[in-house]
Amino acid sequence: MGWSEEQALKSDVNAIEIAYLGRLKMLRSIFGGGEDEPETKKPERQAISTGAQFDAMFGVA
Numbered sequence: 001m002g003w004s005e006e007q008a009l010k011s012d013v014n015a016i017e018i019a020y021l022g023r024l025k026m027l028r029s030i031f032g033g034g035e036d037e038p039e040t041k042k043p044e045r046q047a048i049s050t051g052a053q054f055d056a057m058f059g060v061a
Helices: 005-010 013-031 050-058
Strands: none
Touching: none
């Protein structure tokens, strides 16, 4: 996405997702492939507790 490591680490998940989709759209418009291929479908989010998210991210057993 063109971000520094510091910028990426300070960003929340939503900002990263929006930046990724924007970069994907930009690259498709520059290099093609946007009209023939369907847009990337946003995955449905599952509701899990914050503790479970922390454990999943940092491998806490």
